[in-house]
Structures are given as C-alpha cells and as structure tokens.
Amino acid sequence: MMGPAGLLPTTLAAEDEAALTELYRRGTPANTLRAWERDLAYITAWKAAAFDAPLVWPESERVALRFILDHSVDLAGGAANPARQTAEALMAAGLRRSLDCPAAATLDRRIASWRAFHRMKNLASPFEAPLVAQARIKARRAVARPRVPKSPRPITRAVLEQVLASCDDSLRGLRDRAMLSLAFASGGRRRSEVVALYREDIELGEFDAKGVIWLRLLDTKTTDRSAAPRLPLKGRAARALIGWIQATQIEEGPLFRPISRAGRVLPRRLAPDAMRVILRHRLQLAGLPADYATAHGLRAGFLTQAALDGAPLAAAMQLSLHRSAIQAQRYYADVEISDNPATDLLG
Incomplete structure (x- = not known):
C-alpha cells in the first residue's frame, strides 16, 4: 500500500522522513491511503499523457486548470482533441473507464488528494488560486447530475x-x-x-x-x-x-x-x-x-x-x-x- 513516501519535503533528514512517513501511515485510515494510491497513479499518468512531463512540486496553476477542464466535458462522440487523446491514453492504461464526463465527486476527490500531496510537502496547492478555484466551482455545477443512491433500494x-x-x-x-x-x-x-x-x-x-x-x-x-x-x-x-x-x-x-x-x-x-x-x-x-x-x-x-x-x-x-x-x-x-x-x- 502506498504511503506518503516520495511526497514528503526533500529537506528532511532520512530518519525524520521515515518517521513522518510512518506517522502518516498510522494516522490515516486505510481507505484513505488506498484512495491516495489510486489518485496519485491517475494524476501521474494524466500529467504524462497531457504534458509529456512528470509531476512537479508545487504544480503550476496552468496544469491544475487544465486538469479541471479535461474532466469537465463529455468526450464521447466528440472530435479528436488533446483532452480526448489524454483520456484514451488513460483508458488504455486501465485508469479510466470511458470518455464520459467523470462525476463531480470523482473530480473533487482527485483534487482533494492532489492538495493533500502538496500539504505533505508543506507547499501551497495551485487549486487555491482564484482562477482555478472558480473554475472548479463552475465545473462542479456544469457536470452536476441527479443524485444516484448507493443502493437501488433501502433494506428496511x-x-x-x-x-x-x-x-x-x-x-x-x-x-x-x-x-x-x-x-x-x-x-x-x-x-x-x-x-x-x-x-x-x-x-x-x-x-x-x-x-x-x-x-x-x-x-x-x-x-x-x-x-x-x-x-x-x-x-x-x-x-x-x-x-x-x-x-x-x-x-x-x-x-x-x-x-x-x-x-x-x-x-x-x-x-x-x-x-x-x-x-x-x-x-x-x-x-x-x-x-x-x-x-x-x-x-x-x-x-x-x-x-x-x-x-x-x-x-x-x-x-x-x-x-x-x-x-x-x-x-x-x-x-x-x-x-x-x-x-x-x-x-
């Protein structure tokens, strides 16, 4: 299971980094650690496909804005464009299911993980920038769907x-x-x-x-x-x-x-x-x-x-x-x- 190792500040001494990594493991619910692992894999692959570049810390506002825009549009049936090409690369890697626009909750969770990775490095997140934050609000409204219950019926x-x-x-x-x-x-x-x-x-x-x-x-x-x-x-x-x-x-x-x-x-x-x-x-x-x-x-x-x-x-x-x-x-x-x-x- 992934921990925050590799995301922690590089200025720490090796023993302090190991201790902090273990602290994150013990202080974070297992489900959250698993979500971080999945989201980090997705974000890393998306950046490589969209920009042909690895993640950097802190990430630029341009990359953060592009991430929101790429995940706020339905790509199925549309013409070929960079966002669709990136999505197809993620599908080929088994990291994305379809070209349909992801749910707002999925985008929110991945952004929350990305912000958490910045906090681990004691860095400001690009998602706090006014333009990026406003784009996120608009994206959430644009892709809003009727709430689907987690179970088709309640077990009364x-x-x-x-x-x-x-x-x-x-x-x-x-x-x-x-x-x-x-x-x-x-x-x-x-x-x-x-x-x-x-x-x-x-x-x-x-x-x-x-x-x-x-x-x-x-x-x-x-x-x-x-x-x-x-x-x-x-x-x-x-x-x-x-x-x-x-x-x-x-x-x-x-x-x-x-x-x-x-x-x-x-x-x-x-x-x-x-x-x-x-x-x-x-x-x-x-x-x-x-x-x-x-x-x-x-x-x-x-x-x-x-x-x-x-x-x-x-x-x-x-x-x-x-x-x-x-x-x-x-x-x-x-x-x-x-x-x-x-x-x-x-x-």
Missing part, C-alpha cells in the same frame, strides 16, 4: 426479515445472520466497518443482565481511534451475534471469518468485498433479485426504518454516526413528504 425491516429467514443454523447461516443483523441494528454499519470488527471489540459483560452487547468501532469514515464510538446492540441482533460467537468459540482475532468448503472457520478475516457477495447470495435465497440492494442498503434501510417508526433524526444519527444532518435528513425527507398534509389538498 420487512426486507431484512426475508433475508434473515434464508439463514439456517449452519455456520454460514449463523455468521450471515449475525453479520447482517449487526450491520442493520447498530446504526447501518458500512461493510468496511463490519468486516474490520475484532472479537476484542465486542463487550459481552452486560448481555446476561441487560441483554446489551457493546461494539467498539476503532476506524470509521467519520471517526478515528482517539474517539472510537461504543454502540449498543440489543434484541435479536445481539442474540444472533451471541449464537455466532458461541458456535465458533472465537475469543480473539477477526469477528467474522470465511468458512471453508469443509465447513471449518478460517482464522483470517473476511475480504473487504465479502459482505456484498454474502448479501447478494442471501437476497437470491430470499427470492429477490441479486441486485435488489447493495450493502449500503442496510445503512439506508436503518435510517428509512427509523423515519417510518417515528424515531427522532438525532437519535438515529447517534447510531449511524452521520456527521451531517443534511445527509441523514434525506432518508427522513423521502418518508415524511409522503405523509405531508399538503399532498392531500385536492382530496
């Missing part, structure tokens, strides 16, 4: 009940029931958060007396280890997790693990993509299309169900760990607008 309680009914008492059934129940009931956990759980993150001390299990989330998209949240798990979800732990006798290490064809629980943790694969399989067993919903549907379903049940938004956010009330409110708005009295004015 009724849908989850169908999925859980497909889980038998085999080890796979126990694991899938516990994992999917936990993901929904603890606030709509992201798949990366679920597969990253360790047995040491599960506190069972209050289960016998109060029926509550506490989960500790060391790394999430919105928090870090210094503020690791503790979330409660109750009812059927808690009992499902107890059933998995008791059946496997897992006392330490990864909480959710692969199961071999021979039915043995393996010592390693699930792959990052495992929850998506498991959910697709369970949807099919439940008689639903495999693409009915994605793993993010559990997160969307939690908030949608909270709105349907009349739970206050603040209470739902306390579990979902959304930082933005505006983002979480979207799920509530879809439910609340259908019950708005103003929709019945004509009778």
Whole structure:
C-alpha cells in the first residue's frame, strides 16, 4: 500500500522522513491511503499523457486548470482533441473507464488528494488560486447530475426479515445472520466497518443482565481511534451475534471469518468485498433479485426504518454516526413528504 513516501519535503533528514512517513501511515485510515494510491497513479499518468512531463512540486496553476477542464466535458462522440487523446491514453492504461464526463465527486476527490500531496510537502496547492478555484466551482455545477443512491433500494425491516429467514443454523447461516443483523441494528454499519470488527471489540459483560452487547468501532469514515464510538446492540441482533460467537468459540482475532468448503472457520478475516457477495447470495435465497440492494442498503434501510417508526433524526444519527444532518435528513425527507398534509389538498 502506498504511503506518503516520495511526497514528503526533500529537506528532511532520512530518519525524520521515515518517521513522518510512518506517522502518516498510522494516522490515516486505510481507505484513505488506498484512495491516495489510486489518485496519485491517475494524476501521474494524466500529467504524462497531457504534458509529456512528470509531476512537479508545487504544480503550476496552468496544469491544475487544465486538469479541471479535461474532466469537465463529455468526450464521447466528440472530435479528436488533446483532452480526448489524454483520456484514451488513460483508458488504455486501465485508469479510466470511458470518455464520459467523470462525476463531480470523482473530480473533487482527485483534487482533494492532489492538495493533500502538496500539504505533505508543506507547499501551497495551485487549486487555491482564484482562477482555478472558480473554475472548479463552475465545473462542479456544469457536470452536476441527479443524485444516484448507493443502493437501488433501502433494506428496511420487512426486507431484512426475508433475508434473515434464508439463514439456517449452519455456520454460514449463523455468521450471515449475525453479520447482517449487526450491520442493520447498530446504526447501518458500512461493510468496511463490519468486516474490520475484532472479537476484542465486542463487550459481552452486560448481555446476561441487560441483554446489551457493546461494539467498539476503532476506524470509521467519520471517526478515528482517539474517539472510537461504543454502540449498543440489543434484541435479536445481539442474540444472533451471541449464537455466532458461541458456535465458533472465537475469543480473539477477526469477528467474522470465511468458512471453508469443509465447513471449518478460517482464522483470517473476511475480504473487504465479502459482505456484498454474502448479501447478494442471501437476497437470491430470499427470492429477490441479486441486485435488489447493495450493502449500503442496510445503512439506508436503518435510517428509512427509523423515519417510518417515528424515531427522532438525532437519535438515529447517534447510531449511524452521520456527521451531517443534511445527509441523514434525506432518508427522513423521502418518508415524511409522503405523509405531508399538503399532498392531500385536492382530496
């Protein structure tokens, strides 16, 4: 995995550069490091294709502006031009999927990475220049598209009940029931958060007396280890997790693990993509299309169900760990607008 090595100021002593590189590795979420790695590869290839030159630090405003312009136009079906030739070179390298205009969020993320690389070198970013910053704002508006949900449908309680009914008492059934129940009931956990759980993150001390299990989330998209949240798990979800732990006798290490064809629980943790694969399989067993919903549907379903049940938004956010009330409110708005009295004015 890439770290910031090679991006740090060249004036540092070798031992200081190594120490700072390690600090970046430990202080940056793994998902962010992976995004930096992908973005650095893309930016480097784009600069080589567009200017036949390597990256320089700090980068020029001209290059930054060209990057925005190249990624703010639909190149499919157009005449050959430098932007299209650059895009075709990136497609040939496997770094770009099509000539379609990239989403605004993709452009924003790559610019954010490029700015982060400048900060690592203690340099000013060209994207802060007034002309470049204004071009970025215009580009974001020009390529704006209707918001596409991360899951075709939310997995609400009724849908989850169908999925859980497909889980038998085999080890796979126990694991899938516990994992999917936990993901929904603890606030709509992201798949990366679920597969990253360790047995040491599960506190069972209050289960016998109060029926509550506490989960500790060391790394999430919105928090870090210094503020690791503790979330409660109750009812059927808690009992499902107890059933998995008791059946496997897992006392330490990864909480959710692969199961071999021979039915043995393996010592390693699930792959990052495992929850998506498991959910697709369970949807099919439940008689639903495999693409009915994605793993993010559990997160969307939690908030949608909270709105349907009349739970206050603040209470739902306390579990979902959304930082933005505006983002979480979207799920509530879809439910609340259908019950708005103003929709019945004509009778």
